[in-house]
Each structure stands twice: as structure tokens, then as C-alpha cells.
Amino acid sequence: MNKRLVWLLAIGLGIAACSSERNTFTNRAFHNLTSHYNAYYLADVKIKEVEAENQANYKEDYTQILPVFIPYDSSVIQGSKEKLESARELSSKAIDWHRISKWVDDSYYLIGKIDYLQSQSDDAQNAFKYVNVTSKDDDLRHQTLVNLLRLYVDLGEFEDANFTIDYLSKESNINDQNRYDLYRTLAYYYEKRSDRNGVIGALDKATEYAQDKKEESRINFILAQRYQREGLDALAYDYYNKAQEGNPPYERSFFAQLYAQQVAELNASKDLRKVRNYYESLYDDPKNKDLKDVVIYERALFEEKQGDIDLTVDLLHQAAKEPGSNPRLKGYIYQKLADLNYEKFKDYRATKYYLDSALTFIKETDPIAIQIAQQKETLDSYVFHVERIQENDSLLILSGLSKDEQVAIATDFIKKEEERLLAEAKAKEKPKSTGIFDNLLAFADRGTGSNFYFDNAVAMQQGTIDFYRTWGNRPLADNWRRSSSSISSSLPPTEEEVTDSTATEENNPLNQLPDVETLLGQIPESPEQKATLNEELEESYFELGKLLYFELDETELSIDNLESLVRNYPESTRKPEAYYLLYLGQKDLGGNFQQYITRLNREYPESQYTYSVNNPEAASGNLAYIESSKNYEQAYDLYYLGNYKGSRQIIQKTLEEYPLTRNTERLLILDIMVSGKIESRERFRNRLESFIENSKDEQLVELARNMLKPLLSQEELAALDPNQASELDSANLNQNVSDSVSIANNPIDSPYKLDNGQTHIMVLAMSLEESKNADGLVGDLDTFHARNFSNARLRTGNMNMNQENAIYIISPFSNAEKAKEYYKKFMEDFESSSLSEEVKEKAFFITLENFQILNKSKNIEEYLAFFRANYR
Template identity: 50%
Template structure:
């Protein structure tokens, strides 16, 4: 009994000590021991586990692009962060408990570091920076301080704040006893710093140091691979080979091991081998290896590059087409395959139309954030303009030739076309038919007459295609419907409509898993497309006239092919002698002859005789030094921005002088149409209404830019008070017959000089907004520290708003500075008002400040697609 009492007493004493140890305030040995153990192995441990799970998810969501130099730190997609929101929220709650419940433990600073890391991943960058600065100043744990400084360095590098980053590097260089784990992170972040500054020597030096202290084998393989890529591109093949071999060790992911071995062979043997058969056999063996089934497109792509070096262009094209058909595992690889095809057809074949379609396919496999996306997108815009006009010219030329033939000749051509389509469809079906080996029992089967293909009808694409064609011959393109469905249908809906060109295109693009059923054109439909009356023929000729001019311009100014441009422009003058485009054609031919060393006298003479008052004539009579298209575009763009700023400020005379002088000196630039519209807007301020209306009507009739024509129409509506019905043809050449009728019932919108297009920008003042400041190229050097000054401005005036600033390269000629987020338009406009009146910065002129505007998130997506600041500024002025 006494023994039991003693046990109970001991238990009560232990329980008392335990309860006393739970206090987060009493700084005793027992308390510290309890809170250190509980914080480390409970809240902090679980928070760290949740973050590591999220980081693993980030890594799995990112697909490495081994054909390019791997980034030191792979980018983290915001979608991946959103997908792990629950984990990060749990980690934040647990880290908060480790701080609040265990204040006297040794793991408080570590928990603060985790909170900063969560803020970093969730893009609360300012909060993360403040947390890491706090730890650097207040933490007594050097390990945590070093972690915080390294993470702070990474953030500064991401923000391209290299001065701040250099300060952190200098500070860390003076720190002693940095742990091995932190040294690994520091060297890796230093490599990231040099990578951002495009200093390859610095990246190599930092990564070599990093590998020395890296213990994780997968991470070491990846770093070795990056070093190998850098050395290979620098021409040090021997060093590259060593690092590729190191990268393949340590049981790395299979893709990394595959590319390491592939590139190691290239730098060590393939590139130097004169035995071409040996090299080709190497690629063939890689292709046959079953382990590489998911990477066969890569093998074929690399072999195609090898064939290109041997000048075997046709073989390379064949291999690239084959690579495009392989399933593949790496999404971007398909993009590189199509990009290479586009380059071959552009540079070597000079088939710009084919290059355009390959480029379209390439861009489907890249993201807008990829480094090569903007370059490819800009090239796509040029090729789009070429292809639209080339196809229009070719189609109309064929139709006009057919219109001049006798009816029986037209019918014969239609029949031959349909027969050729039948043969094409059968050939495609035959190619997809699965061949089988003849077996001993095949002759015993009821349908064993053809041992080369499937004997069951629905397993035999060739038989199915023949059946489809036979059905079409007898019944036409009739919809395939069940009997009960036909009975319930009205007679008017029983016959399906004939396919449009878009339907046919879609039918040709069906996957192999889908039906191969082809849609044949109907002879009557083909004949109906041939123009017969003079009005149709005149319309086709007008389209060809415009297409020839546009082809001449795009070939000369964008594709740098003056020889081809000359052909289209001389055709315009020959086939359209009364064209209104002659002045522009003469001027472009004048530039072509001047650039190629030909005679310009003829075109100068024709301009002076036929168009004495044209801006083109003034330009050839008063030549200046900057006649090259690049210099002219740059100067005209700059003058346009200055004129528009003067217009916004009410300095109409200054703006008028600028537009007139620019149009006279540079009559043929990328901003000519914008300058002309601005000049007309100034007429509305300085001249009579009659003159203003006359110029608007002429502009609408003669301008090709749909967006600018819409603006001019809205100006005309606002001037006359009439409500016009605007018919906008679809841009898609496969659906030119479709149109949208757009009414302007809102008088407030119609009354503005440049009304907002309802389908483009939508007014939603309750949506989150962004403040935007447009910065022109010549102002970039003066606005170098603008972001830092804005941060100070925010700290002083908007301390509780948690505003963030960022820079974005918007177009080749403009960048924009963004401030966000504002929960609605009112708050964004209040910010803009304060910005205009109170923000002072020597490098930011007042006219540039006035160009600032606010925009909703939804409208910003449209603006980012259209890249037309002026268009949105008109909407902003009328709506806010």
C-alpha cells in the first residue's frame, strides 16, 4: 500500500513538472527542454514536411528541356503553387503555432524562415523580404541567418535588383563558418546570379564549387549536366565529355541519363567521325532500343540535325516529319521539331507559306513564357501576312482563269479534281491499313482472300474508304443517321449542308484513332464557286491588287527579299494600271532600286508626274540620311509617341507639326496608318467639321488596318450622330463568308472620339485592377531606378496596401511598369491621381507620367494579346 502511494506521489510530481514546462513564458531548463523537443518534432517538423511535399510537386510539374541549357533553378509555375495551396496553408498554420506556442524554443527563427519561404512561393515577395531581413538582424542562429540571406539573394536576382544582390553577396563573403548545406545553396544561388547577368564564366565557376559540396546524387547529376552543356557550347568538348559522363552517374532520371549519353557521344565521337555510316548506325540503334520508345522523336531530331550538317536537306526533312509523328514524352521537343522545319523551309527552300504553317505548329508546343516564344511569334505575324495575301492571290488567279474557260472545260477540271481527291483519300487509307503476315489458317477463313490486310470490313480502312466514296457517288454528302432519327427530323433538315473549307480542313486533320472518312467536294458546288458576272470578277481583281501590294511590302520590309518584292509590285502596275495604290508601289520600287543599286529615275519621274502632292513624292524629292526601313520605323515611332503625348496634353499645334513632318519624311513605316489617324484627329480640333468628316471617310475607305478603321468609324458616328451598322469580315481566310453585325446603341460610347470596341474591352470597375506606366526605349536609361523610387513612394503613402511593382517587356519598342493589386477601379484611380500629383522622379518626364492608365485583369489579358497601347488608351479615356 505504501509502495503504491509512493508511485502515485512520484507521478503527481512528474505531472506537475510537465505542466510547469508547458508554459511558453517561464525560461527554465525544463521549459526550454519541453518547448525545444515539442517545437522541433511537432509543429516545425510537420510544417517543413508539408513544404517539402509542395516542392516535390513543383519539381514533378516542371518538364526539363534538355535540348537547351538547363536553368540553375527551374521556374515554378503559379498553377503548381495554386494546386498546392492547401499544403502551404497547413504549413503556414503549423509554423505559426511553432512560433506562438513555443516562443522560448530554439526553433522560432527556423519557423520564421519557413513562413518566409511560403510567402516566396505564394508570390508575397515583399513579406518574404521583410521576414528574411528581420532574421538577418535579429536571429542569433547563424545557420538560420545564412539561410535567410541566401533566400533573400535569390529573390533579388529574380527581381533583377542586382545592386541589392551584390550587397548580399558581399555581406555573405565576410561571414565565417557557413555550413556545408548552406554553402551548397549559396554557390547554386551565385550561379543563378551570374546566369541572370548572362555571365557564363561566373556560372561555370559557381557550379563547380557547388558540386564539391553537393551530397544529393540527383542534384549533382543535374549540375554536372548543366556544366557539360555550357562547356559544349563554349567549344571545350573534352571538358563537356567528362561532365556528361559524370551526369550519367548517380542513378539520375532516365531522360537525364539518356541525354547525357547522347551528347557525350556527340562531343567525343560523332562530331569528329568521318565514318558517316557509323554515325547513322549509332542513331538507328538508339531508335531501335526499346528503352528509348518515349524518346524516339529526340533521336530522329538529332539525326536530322546531323543530316543537315552533311547538306542532306531532303533526308533531314523526312526525318523531322517522322519525328513529328512519334508520340514522344517531352512536350517542347515537338516544338523544336516544327521550328526546325520552319527554319529549313524559310532559309533553304524559301517557301514562306510552308514555313508559316510549321511555325504555327511549333508555337502550339511552346508557352508564352518560353525564351523563344516572342521571337517566333513576331516571325509568325510576318509570315501570316505573307501567307494570307499569297493564298488569296493564288486562289483568285485560279478562279479568274477558270472563269475564262468554256463550261465543258470547267466540268472536266472539276471531275479531275474530285478524282484526285478520291485517290488521295484511298492512298491515305491504304497507308493506315494494318498489314498482317499470311498464316497457314488464313485460307480456311471465310474472308481469307486478302492476307495482306484485315479481312473484317470495320478493321480495314481501305475497304471502309472505298465504301465511303461509293456511297458519296450514289447519294452525295448525306448525313449518316439512324432510321428513328430520320423519321423524327423534318424534311428540310434531312439533307446535310455541303462542307465548308473549314470542315474539309478539320476532316484532314483527324487523328489516326478517329475515322478516316473523307469529305469529297460536290461537282456542282465546285462549279458554283467559279465567278460568272462582271461584278464578281471585278471584286476578285480588287482583292488581287491589294494582295500584290501587301506581298511586295512584306517581302521587301520584313522578309528582306527585294527581288521577289519587285516582281509583285511590277505585276500590280502591269495588271492594275488605274490602281489607287500606284503611288505606294512606285515609292516601294524606288526604295528597292536604291537599295539594290538599280536606277531610281523612272519611279521618281512617275511619282512627280502622276502624284505631285503625294507624301511619297515629297519623300523622294527630299531624301534624308535615314531612309532604311529600320531607322525610319524607329524615328517615326518615336515621333508618333511624342505627337500623341502632345495631343493628350492639348498642345494640338505641336502635335500637328510633328505628324505632318513625320509623314512627309517617312511616308511608309509601321506607324503610318496611326500617324494619319492622329493627324485626322487633330483636324477635328483645328479645322472645320466638313474637312474632318471628309478625311475620316477617305481614311475608312483606304486603310487596311481593321482596328484603326473601327476607331475611325466610331469617330464618324460621334461626329454625324448617325448610328452606323458595321460589318466586320472574319479574319480567318477559311470562313470569309461569316460576318458579325455590330450596332452601337450606347450613345455614351458612340460620342467619344475613339470609342471602345465592345467585343475587345469590357468595363468592370469592381474587378481587380493594375496601374500601368508605358516606357519608351529612349526613356529606359533615365528610369533605371524607377522601381526603387516607387517602393519608397508606396512605403510613404500606401503602407498597408501591400503593392507590388514589376517590369514587363511589352513589345520590341516598349516596356511597361506595373503596380498591383488594386481591388477595384476606384482604388486604382486614386493611386493614379496621387501618382500624377505627388510622385516626383527626375528621370520621369511629366508627359510620360500622363500616359499612365489603369486596367482590369480581364482587359489586361486582351491588351497583352493585341499589343496596341493606343487602342486601350482610347477606351480608358472614355470609360474611367
């Protein structure tokens, strides 16, 4: 009876202790024990397992600076969903079932961590903030705030991150583990903000509190990489050596040793031999069989530092062929080859194709891939136009040859392609073995470089070609040389023959070769085909000339292409701009630029490019739009009254005084209409055709076409528009004149036109007093350009706009996109004691045509309104 009472009493006490409501010592002890070692402990273990799996799944790319934190892989997190949900359930039980235990806040922290891993940012923030507010455990609060800081950095919420950093900096008694996590997270913060010194400083402090030797090794490796990038080789060398301590993974130790050679002090040729021998030993080490490409790549970079570019290129080609465990490295190898071809050899075509190869090994979402894709845009355009010029030019030359000459050239081409295939097959052959065991083979000459036919790729290739020449492309079959084979070939092939034939055809290298008929079929014969090729050539010469001048700093090549344009296509509508680019190019080279000023004035006196070259200091001129509008109205009124000479006098005077306004083309079309009244029919027609060719105002061009149609013969009109050949009479001309007046009198909100494809300039406007105090501005701008736009060939000058204002001009930018890129960088990074913030805030960019309007109107605020509405 007594024993039974004791057991009943014990059970009763146990049940009472299980209650989560009663806050007694016994209850607290029970719930603390249970929640810690059941729910919390198991949940924590599951989370750590997921983190360990993420780390194990991550492939470190030691060829690039390692990230501070190993990023979380969404596929790993998604694959561990069941484990994380189990951890969430356990944490929730620790909260719901053990509310009076001291592990409730810790369990909330785990829930926040699970939310963070699953990218549920809002829920994670709420959980972390709740723990920080409610927990009395300083270590837990600090741990939570460090995780909250990392979350803010992930989201780019740097103001909240700064507040958290400031708060933690005032906290005392932060334990070593939390300090270690805090400094690593600070390094991550600086990494995201591209603060190199901040990253180094934070990681250096983190090493003081690191408890895991492998983690400390990784941090030392990152510090070594960063010191090396800053050019502090001595420090980098020390940290690479430190990175080899603490039993790091083999690959990290390998790269630490490898990179240490790059930053070691080399004083004599003996040291150079020592480093080269070191690379050789690494290459030959069996443990490095998956890292051979890395060894050769690093050897290439080493030889580049020694100035041997040819050897560097050879080594990079070898590295590209070596097997390796990191596919991205192949991308870096091709990127390096692209850089060398761009910078050292100026081979833009090779650069483009190397960058194409690099992108096949690097993920599209990788920042480096995005950078390469942007770099490739110009080169893609360059190669497209270069190859189109080569192809079209060759086809047009071939079209002028006789049939026999064309056949001879096609045959020679096929022969050279056969030789190329043989060379490729030979290159694929393995080198002949010199081992003693080769002599023990059944056939002594059947080694890896054997002359035995079926082991010799070159012999096989040559045999296939000889067979093709003699017998044609026959399927594999018995008795293939018999004359009866032609009869049997007319019968349906058996299944075996089809299979054998298909296999043979797939492996036949001659399938890559076109026949003579196919090649001849590409040569244009009709006038329409030739005209299409010439139109493409005209476009490519112009676009290539512009690209070479503005993007690639190849002025001489630009001039060559633009001269080809104006020489081969004298009727091109692109000639005025081509002349202007030739003028700029020859001026840069100190050549005869005056000839293009003369050509523009003679051939295109009314072009905006002519105004630009005639007034180089002021970038051409134009008085206020309002004044030219008044004169236009007077000229039109005189025209309407029949006073054509008076109308022309006002038109010409206006064009002389205000050569480039929004009214310019309206004045020109009105002057042409005067020609229709007082000059010959031929003169009227010629002026209309010239206007149609050179004007950019689509409405006025359409108007000019309509005025031109009554002047055309039935044949000419039918060629333009067969449906309208019989619909026009002299009444149309009067209606078209009325249309011109209607167009001319349309209200216009702004005198400026938006043209993103036109050449732009950057303008800094200031008072004359500010200009006098800006002595150092040009020098600061040149320094800024050298640091950020070294290949852009930007020029800086200044001029007075009027008695109150002066302007500084930075030019040229080939289009609006380039100008925007410069403007953004300028507003963010440019600093000068010679430039006030007020002037900087009013900086703008503008097309040459719009600048001509602005330079005469002097109304900067009017243009700023246009600029802000269209560009910002």
C-alpha cells in the same frame, strides 16, 4: 505517503517546466526538446513533402537547357494548401508556446518559406529579414539570406539582390550546405540576367559543395548543355559523362548518352557509322519506346551537322509521327522544320504552317511560344496575301470562261480531290507484315497489307467513291438497288435507319468533297463581285511587295509584285509609293532605277516620293516652315485681291525653293483655286481630282471634294452622293474658298506629322569635328547590324547638314515599330569609341517626309521635342 509526495513533486516540476516565461535550465531544455521534435520537425517535414511533390510533378524538358531551379507549380502549391497551412500552424505554435526555445527563429524561417511558396512575397521578405536581424545562429542567417536572395531574383529586384550578394560575400564560416545553395542561387541570378558565363561559373563552384549525387548529376547535365551551346564540345562531352554518375533518373542518363554523341570527336567515316549505329540501337531498345521521337529528332540534328539537309527533313517528318512522352518536343520538331524551310528553301508558306503546328504543342505562355508568335506575324501576312492573290486571280480567270469550261474544270478538280483522298488512305495503311504467322491466318491474304476488301483502306475508299458515282449518297438499308427504293425512301426513316445513315455519313470520306454546283457558286458573276476581288488583289500586290522588300529580303519577288500592281492597276492610289519601292529595289539590284524617277516626276511631280528620288543624298529638301508660311500668306493676299498671276508666281517659287513643308498641300490647293479663276473648267476639275487622289490631308481632301461637286453633272453627283445632287450652286465654291483660307491659317504647333506606317530612318547628329573623329563608326555599326539585324539589310551613310553639323543615317525601317525595335537595341547594346554618349543620347528616328522638313529647317532640337513627345 512518501511515494505520493514524490509524484506530486515530479508533477509540480513538470508543470513548472512547461512555463514559457521562466528562463531556467529545466524550462529551456523542455521547450527546446518539445518545439524541435513536435512543432518545428513536423512543420519542416510537411514543407519538404510539398517541395518533393512539386519536383516529382515537374517534367524535365531535356531537349532545352534545364533551368537552375525546378520552378514551383502553382497548381501543386494550391493543392497542398491544407498541408502548408498545417505547417504554418505548427510553426506558429513553436513560436507562441515555446518562446524561450532556441527553435523560435527557425520556426520564423519556416513561416517565411511557406509565404514564399504561396507567393506572399512581402510577408516572406519580412520573415526572412526578421530572422537575419534577430538570430544568433550564423548557419540559419546564411540559409535565410540565400532564400531572400532567390526571392529578390524572382521579383527582378536586382539592386537588393546585389546588396545581398555583396553582404554574403563578406561573411565567413558559411557551411558547405549553405555554400552549395548560395552558388546555385547565384547561378539562378545570372540565369535571370542572361549572363551565360556567370551561370557556368556559379554552377561549377556549386558542384564542389554538392552532397546529393542526383542533384550533382543534374548540375553536371546543365553545365554540359551550356558548354555545348558555347561550342566547347570537349568540355560538354566530359560533363555529359559526369551527368551519368550518381544513379540519375533513366531519362537524364539517356539524354546524357545521346547528347554525348553530338559533341564526340568524329574523325573518320568509321566514326560516323558508329554514331548512326548508336542511334539505331537506341531506337530499337524497348526501354526507349516513349523516346523514339527524341532519338529520330537528335539523329536529324546530327545529319544536319553533316550537311545532309534532305535526310534531315525526312528524319524530322518521321520524328513528328513517332509517339513520345514530351508533347513540347513535337513543337520543337515543327519549329526546326520551319527554320529549315525559311533558311534553306525560302519556302515562307511552309514555314508559316510549320510554325502554326509548333504552337499547337507549346503553351501560349512559354517564352518560345511568344518568340514563335512574333516570328509568325510577317509570315502570316505573307501567306494571307499570297493565297488571296492565288484565289482571286483564279476566280477572275474562271469568270472569263464559258459555262461548259467552268463545269469541266470543276469536275476535274473533284476528280483530283478523289485521288488525293485515295492517296491519303493508302498512306495510312500499315506496311504489309512479312512474319511467318501471316500464313496461319484464316484468309491468307488478310494480313496487315491485305487485298481483302474490308481490310484494305484503299479498296474501301475506292468502293465508296464508285458507289457514290453510280447510286448517289444513299442511306444504308436493305434492298437499296430496287426500283421501289425510291418509293420507300419517301417514307420517314426508322430510328435504326437514321442511326445507320448517320454513322455512314460521318465516316464517308466523300463528305469532304464539294459538288460541281458549290464550286461554280464561288465564281464571281456580277461587276460588283469582280470589282471587290480586284480591290483585294490591288491591296495584296502592294502589301506583299512591301513585305517582301522590307521584311523578307526578297527584292526580285518584291519587284515582281509591285510591277504587277502598276501594270494591272494603273489608276491605283498606291502607285507613287510602289514606284518609290521599285526605285529602291532596282537600285539595290543595280538595275534600271532611273525609269521610276522619270515616272514619278512625270505622273506625280508633287509627291513626297518624287522629292525623295530627286534628292537621294539629302533625302529630299524643304526650307523652314516659317519662310513658306510667310510666302503662303503673301500668295493668299494676292489671290484675295484678284491678282491671280502674282499669287501663282509666289506659289510656284515657294514650291521650288521649299518643296516639302507642312504648307506644301495648302500651297497646292491654293494654286488649284487659282486654276479655277484663270484656267479652263476641265483643267480645274482634273487638278481637283488629282489632289483628292494623292493628298493625305483629310481636311484639304474634303475641301477639294466640295469644290469639285459643282463641276460634276447631275448623274456624276448622284453617283457620289444622291442626297446632295440638288443642294450645290456656284455660291458653294466661294464658301469653299473661304474654308480653305480658314484651314490654311489655323495655327500649327509643329511642322512634323506622326505617321507610324511610313518608312523611317535612324539619325545620329554630331558636330563636324566629332564627325572627323568618327572614322570607325560605320564599321562598328556594320558589325552591330550583322550581329543583331542580319536579315534587315540596313544601310549606313553620312552627310553634312550645314556648316556646323553632320549626320549618320541608318535605313530603312518599314514602319515605326521596326524603328523602335532598332532604337531600343541600339541604346542598350551599341558601343563605339567613335561615338560619344552625348551624341548617342540625342539619337532619333524619323519618317522620310519629316526628314525632308528637318533637312531644310536644320532645327534638330525642334524635331527632338517632337520625337520625345511621340515616340518615347
